Amino acid sequence: MRTPTNGTDAPRRRRDVERNERTILDAAAGVFAVSGVGAPVREVAAAAGVGVGTLYRHFPTRSDLVVAVYRSQIEALAEAGPVLLTSAPTAFDAILRWVHQFVDFLGTKHGLARVWEGDADGFTALHALFVDELVPVLSRMLDDARASGEVAASVSAYQLLRAVGDLVAWSPQDPDYDVRTSVTLLVTGLRQAQPTVD
Amino acid sequence: MRTPTNGTDAPRRRRDVERNERTILDAAAGVFAVSGVGAPVREVAAAAGVGVGTLYRHFPTRSDLVVAVYRSQIEALAEAGPVLLTSAPTAFDAILRWVHQFVDFLGTKHGLARVWEGDADGFTALHALFVDELVPVLSRMLDDARASGEVAASVSAYQLLRAVGDLVAWSPQDPDYDVRTSVTLLVTGLRQAQPTVD
Amino acid sequence: MRTPTNGTDAPRRRRDVERNERTILDAAAGVFAVSGVGAPVREVAAAAGVGVGTLYRHFPTRSDLVVAVYRSQIEALAEAGPVLLTSAPTAFDAILRWVHQFVDFLGTKHGLARVWEGDADGFTALHALFVDELVPVLSRMLDDARASGEVAASVSAYQLLRAVGDLVAWSPQDPDYDVRTSVTLLVTGLRQAQPTVD
């Protein structure tokens, strides 16, 4: 009764719980995609088919949920940086591709647009995640590209990342607008020194 | 229609009403600047020193208010385009300056940042305004810059305007981030043909 | 339109509002009587036949409501002290009667029992009210009774008032228990010096 002879008992519960958490996470990703990270907690819970209490048990604050939703993808992105640096023809190409993967993650492929709409906590949490995980990676890539003379603009990794994030944060169903184009434009701008305005 | 020649009651009332609308508009601009366009209606009414009912009478929906708040500034911006085209050294310079004036208006000088935060209606309304008033102006400028060979990227005026808008929509008090830099980066990108990604 | 010639316009609105406030206050008194001051705000609103918003407009915090409910009665009680001092045969009699009036108010006649049940804010608010308004009155009465040798126990007005309050706070429908008896017992105890225990 206390300790079963086989090792299935305790793990079984844990596995269920994990499955549940995945369900919530997936539901949250979907809801965030259409309603932003500020979506009503109830809505997320309903989408996951669980009670609000369950959601609160797993993710006491909205930030916890937001971070959990995006963490794995952000980590994958962080790992992709060094890989691209060796696989792409040039460092600049690596940056361009990596940034577009960032866009994939944030807004397009996984449908996570409107990420920070109207929620200070969610914003802060994601912000921290981005800064911690992604800035160092992009920073390294920019260094390489500068060393090879491909990048002339003196723009920090944080600055660039943030700009891309802002670009992607919006752009709902607008057939006349393509975030990709804007992002490419931004990255292309890196090639030249920054002019001054007035 | 504009100004009746006689001095009856009607015009006087109209003038009062106009004064009232100006008051509301100014108050709204201030409130939007600090709390975003999603600010409580009451807050705007209070700042204007009028009752909520009055506000609703003048601006039945939030969109109406938002549009009214920004219309005059947008019109001024529209007029600035042609002027810059003749006064700036090159068409590209004109674009760069004009875009920064747009930034001034949206986020910095007039403190109208966080314009679309968390409000679909406000967004739609502003969007329409931008498209109608500003896209033609920027379009003309881009044509000129392309004619002189300064702009190589095939990016539409709408696309560019929208990107700038998204860039400025955010950027609260973050000392490590400067919207101007991002905007300049974006515009600089115009000089070169767009690379393709994958 | 701005300022009506007769004085009925502005007052009319105010009178309605006041009537409304009275309605809420009466309803709250009734609800507090049966469910304690910790009763759901909704319940009070429903009892008053108004929306919760209305209740919140008039009384932003529960304390505000609690205080408002009891203020007038407390003030009446404060005024009764000096009167009793002159009308009652002795100062001790005055105290006894006054304390019983306090009981009337708190728990019996107006059905305001269970006043502080389960609500820290309500408690604090009432506490302050009692201390400010009633302690000085009772203090004066105790002084007089001590001067005439009727009271020997060295008990402060606050101490006595609080004890009575605690006594009355409870005692729901219990036919075998009579708060009056307990209160009288307490007051009677004042006549003799306090024995020490252990």
Added chain:
Amino acid sequence: MRTPTNGTDAPRRRRDVERNERTILDAAAGVFAVSGVGAPVREVAAAAGVGVGTLYRHFPTRSDLVVAVYRSQIEALAEAGPVLLTSAPTAFDAILRWVHQFVDFLGTKHGLARVWEGDADGFTALHALFVDELVPVLSRMLDDARASGEVAASVSAYQLLRAVGDLVAWSPQDPDYDVRTSVTLLVTGLRQAQPTVD
């Protein structure tokens, strides 16, 4: 029923269960002392280091728990009555001391104050316990004190017990108020016949 003579599994399990119940009871006593008997069930369970399910198994309702927590102490108090009657100088002294022991138990020494705060069930359960166990004891003491002429007031044991209970039920951290004083005042009042009010 008490202690089986053989050493099989059953008794061992029972002993475990009993140990568990003690743990819960102690934890509950502690939690009730600081948060009142209305404390979240979870809190009690956590303090006991058991799951809520376990707590519910042992004590299906909050009343069951409350009663269980206080039963042993109440029984001890019941036994103290007759003892005091023989050891104290007079019957009145015995009453005074016994009542203060009651206070010890309820609120001070064992930290069980705020016993009935905001919980009807807890109240009812304790009430029954008091009536059954303590009223007869105090009744006997009052009889003795009346026989010796020390008590003149015609107050029932139940009435007195209840009054003391109410007095102790409150009195949180208020440096200006001392329950002991009030209780002594109440008991002192027994010495004289009750005056009538109005």
Added chain:
DNA sequence: CATGAATGAGCATTCATTCAT
């Protein structure tokens, strides 16, 4: 038997919007 995950009712609070004065 013990555990603690899941559930959902219950409550406080905010705010957009309407409408009597």
Added chain:
DNA sequence: CATGAATGAATGCTCATTCAT
């Protein structure tokens, strides 16, 4: 026309209680 009182839907959060493991 202006006012601001009234309304109630929407939302976040907490807990008591049940039940699968």
